[in-house]
Amino acid sequence: DMKVTQMPRYLIKRMGENVLLECGQDMSHETMYWYRQDPGLGLQLIYISYDVDSNSEGDIPKGYRVSRKKREHFSLILDSAKTNQTSVYFCASSRQNQDTQYFGPGTRLLVL
Amino acid sequence: AQKVTQTQTSISVMEKTTVTMDCVYETQDSSYFLFWYKQTASGEIVFLIRQDSYKKENATVGHYSLNFQKPKSSIGLIITATQIEDSAVYFCAMREGDSAGNKLTFGIGTRVLVRP
Numbered sequence: 001d002m003k004v005t006q007m008p009r010y011l012i013k014r015m016g017e018n019v020l021l022e023c024g025q026d027m028s029h030e031t032m033y034w035y036r037q038d039p040g041l042g043l044q045l046i047y048i049s050y051d052v053d054s055n056s057e058g059d060i061p062k063g064y065r066v067s068r069k070k071r072e073h074f075s076l077i078l079d080s081a082k083t084n085q086t087s088v089y090f091c092a093s094s095r096q097n098q099d100t101q102y103f104g105p106g107t108r109l110l111v112l
Numbered sequence: 113a114q115k116v117t118q119t120q121t122s123i124s125v126m127e128k129t130t131v132t133m134d135c136v137y138e139t140q141d142s143s144y145f146l147f148w149y150k151q152t153a154s155g156e157i158v159f160l161i162r163q164d165s166y167k168k169e170n171a172t173v174g175h176y177s178l179n180f181q182k183p184k185s186s187i188g189l190i191i192t193a194t195q196i197e198d199s200a201v202y203f204c205a206m207r208e209g210d211s212a213g214n215k216l217t218f219g220i221g222t223r224v225l226v227r228p
Contacts, residue, residue, distance in 0.1 A: 103158075
């Protein structure tokens with residue numbers, strides 16, 4: 001069964017701590033994405049990865065960085081988390097030349 | 113810059129009836145792709161249906177169909193014979209044809225409640 005997975009599903013951190021969100025997919029999709037979802041703002045793109053070590057900023061990259069060392073894994077890193085990074089984070093993937101993105105179940109992050 | 117607008121915040125319908133929700137978009141590209149996604153109460157985001165701008169026929173998948181009005185930059189989603197499990201938030205999204213990396217722009221969503 002093709003799917004996108006995210007770990008952890010829920011996370012509580014204190015301001016200033018580092019955060020690592022993990023995403024995996026078993027569809028051999030070249031392109032992967034990180035979004036955050038906030039009430040009233042919809043889904044906002046943080047980063048896109050076109051393949052291993054080929055990453056590009058999205059619309060709101062400030063305060064985030066990413067890592068993709070294997071095609072099936074894409075990590076989102078928050079160095080010194082801030083309270084305004086409390087959100088639900090979604091990972092997605094798609095084939096390089098196909099437009100449909102498939103989403104993971106999301107990670108709910110609370111930064112205190 | 114591309115923009116996607118969903119003006120209906122929420123819609124309530126009776127089970128087994130039809131619901132229609134609106135989406136308008138802005139783009140400078142002659143080629144673009146439009147999508148509808150559903151977000152369930154559990155938070156899961158599921159792809160429903162897409163419309164490519166160069167196709168004149170409205171897309172249909174199961175009990176989902178689209179009302180594509182290109183001159184009005186409008187892509188409405190129609191759900192027929194609604195079921196309780198259609199209660200969800202529905203997002204419209206657009207990708208421009210020359211957008212590198214398949215970047216999607218989303219609307220803020222329309223919440224649909226299907227009542228028994």
